[in-house]
Amino acid sequence: MTRAAQAAGTWMTPTPAEYRDPHYALHPDGTRVERLEDITRLRAAATPDLPAVITADARTTFAELDRDASRVAQALLRDGVTAGDRVCYIGENASSFLAVLFGGSKMGAIPTALNVRLSVPEMEFILGDSEPSVVVLGLGQERLVEAAAAVPSVKRVVTLSPEEGGRHTAGATVTGWDAWFDGVCDEDPGHRRSPDDTALMFYTSGTTGRPKGIELTGANIGQAIAAMHYLLELDTDCVALAPVPFFHVSGFGLALVSVVNGAALLLLNPSGPADLIRILQEYAVTHAVAVPTVIQFLLGQPEVRTADWSALRYMVYGSSPIPEPVLRDATAVFGCKFLQSYGLTESTGGVTMLSPEDHRPTRETAHRLRSAGRPMANVPVRVVDPVTLEDLPPNERGEVLIGGGHVMRRYWRNPAATSAAITPDGWLRTGDGGSMDVDGYLFLHDRLKDMIVSGGENVFPAEIESILTGHPEVAHAAVIGIPSARWGESPFAVVVRTPGSGLDEDALIAWAREQMAHYKCPVGVAFVDALPLNASGKLLKTRLREAYANPR
Numbered sequence: 001m002t003r004a005a006q007a008a009g010t011w012m013t014p015t016p017a018e019y020r021d022p023h024y025a026l027h028p029d030g031t032r033v034e035r036l037e038d039i040t041r042l043r044a045a046a047t048p049d050l051p052a053v054i055t056a057d058a059r060t061t062f063a064e065l066d067r068d069a070s071r072v073a074q075a076l077l078r079d080g081v082t083a084g085d086r087v088c089y090i091g092e093n094a095s096s097f098l099a100v101l102f103g104g105s106k107m108g109a110i111p112t113a114l115n116v117r118l119s120v121p122e123m124e125f126i127l128g129d130s131e132p133s134v135v136v137l138g139l140g141q142e143r144l145v146e147a148a149a150a151v152p153s154v155k156r157v158v159t160l161s162p163e164e165g166g167r168h169t170a171g172a173t174v175t176g177w178d179a180w181f182d183g184v185c186d187e188d189p190g191h192r193r194s195p196d197d198t199a200l201m202f203y204t205s206g207t208t209g210r211p212k213g214i215e216l217t218g219a220n221i222g223q224a225i226a227a228m229h230y231l232l233e234l235d236t237d238c239v240a241l242a243p244v245p246f247f248h249v250s251g252f253g254l255a256l257v258s259v260v261n262g263a264a265l266l267l268l269n270p271s272g273p274a275d276l277i278r279i280l281q282e283y284a285v286t287h288a289v290a291v292p293t294v295i296q297f298l299l300g301q302p303e304v305r306t307a308d309w310s311a312l313r314y315m316v317y318g319s320s321p322i323p324e325p326v327l328r329d330a331t332a333v334f335g336c337k338f339l340q341s342y343g344l345t346e347s348t349g350g351v352t353m354l355s356p357e358d359h360r361p362t363r364e365t366a367h368r369l370r371s372a373g374r375p376m377a378n379v380p381v382r383v384v385d386p387v388t389l390e391d392l393p394p395n396e397r398g399e400v401l402i403g404g405g406h407v408m409r410r411y412w413r414n415p416a417a418t419s420a421a422i423t424p425d426g427w428l429r430t431g432d433g434g435s436m437d438v439d440g441y442l443f444l445h446d447r448l449k450d451m452i453v454s455g456g457e458n459v460f461p462a463e464i465e466s467i468l469t470g471h472p473e474v475a476h477a478a479v480i481g482i483p484s485a486r487w488g489e490s491p492f493a494v495v496v497r498t499p500g501s502g503l504d505e506d507a508l509i510a511w512a513r514e515q516m517a518h519y520k521c522p523v524g525v526a527f528v529d530a531l532p533l534n535a536s537g538k539l540l541k542t543r544l545r546e547a548y549a550n551p552r
Helices: 003-008 036-046 062-078 095-106 120-130 142-149 218-224 226-231 249-261 273-282 292-299 324-334 366-370 415-421 461-468 505-515 541-548
Strands: 051-054 059-061 086-090 110-114 132-137 156-159 167-169 172-176 198-203 213-217 239-241 264-266 287-290 314-318 337-344 349-354 381-384 398-402 428-436 442-447 452-454 457-459 474-484 488-497 525-527
Touching (some): 036 062, 036 095, 036 249, 059 062, 062 095, 086 095, 086 120, 086 142, 095 110, 120 132, 120 142, 132 142, 142 156, 142 167, 142 172, 198 218, 213 218, 218 226, 226 249, 226 349, 239 249, 249 264, 249 337, 273 292, 292 314, 292 324, 292 474, 381 428, 415 428, 442 461, 452 488, 461 474, 461 488, 461 505, 474 541, 488 541, 505 525
Parallel strands (some): 132 156, 156 172, 239 264, 239 287, 488 525
Antiparallel strands (some): 051 059, 381 398, 398 428, 452 457, 474 488
């Protein structure tokens, strides 16, 4: 990288020499991963008898997964689904999800994954917006049969409920999973779309308005999983667990890279932290993905500190900053390689990486644990003035922009939102505040809209939250700005205490004033049993602002 590029604030990690093709993940035959429909085809040809999916009561080989995908493709064709039609899956992680994902792709449809935690009205909006031809409902989603069948575009609703037979409602046919395949063959229809065509859709969580469909191409996906493909050391002896749902791009990414590399994908949904610990141990999981809140919950379980973690090779985390004290504790307890990835669904997942080496810092590099790592190979990342979009020098805070082949194609049928999110020259505006240090490490400083301006000083809640969670009696903390007659805004903390804690407001504020500049310290603290989260597990600061805008 030239000094001029470094000074301008644009970073792109040089290509590691050992990467065979750093732009793309590669299939077993050496060809590029740039079509979803090819993933099971080529993996099944390479290792047909190895386990692809492990559930509580079954093992599915790669040959069987590929056959199931072909059956889904043939069932969709029989139902009149054509290339470009949407096929929605609503359900927890399951082998049926993968069959619909790869099967829909095999005949040219666009698989669309919906968040199972959404309310029925939210589901109705997304189904109406995406206009699917077929909706597949996983186990436990029977409540949505009528809502899905009522969507005018829907021809068939398929439910995994074993009690469901064939019937008609609201103009759609409702069928059980096994019955859906009656009379269809398992021949691969052989469809192959352009890598630049839309291959998959996710929907935004809708925290700032109506959910938007995010169109990702095959080329997006092939490039996005490339870094994980080469750096996670996945092979045919590995067992990967993604308790993160597949309707989140992080869980989806691990599922894809596991299939590409021939690892077994463990599809179990833990009932809680203790159950997750049991699963990781019982199945000798080698690779796991978790959001920071899950890692923090795990560390709160006494048994996690006495368990044998020798099988665990990698723990991948992301989706939000993780407090430094928690991160240090986690690396000590699990003893495996940790890898952090920052990204958005609009960037097809991770674009920066805090490497395992970065998680073993020296005194001089310990500050990097607070970062989101450096840009992945061939992913340009910039920090710019959010008004002028001019590049900022190192260590100056602005808006994070992402470029290159990871950037989504567009928002589904929403050109106005697409234009607002993607600049004319192809840079994705993340809306995240950040800064880049002289070594190219990205430091996140909250969503721009969450920044607090107190007495003319910019105060970033994530920094305060990281410090507050360093208190031994603080389990979780969220910081918002509240009106101040003197300062304009002041920080206010909403805190979840550790079990049995008697920590009070005055004691925590006094402690905080010893840890940080006084203008950053909370002027008040509210203690709650739990922080409000949306259906995607993201913190709803809008709820906190509504509740505590005038706490005094």
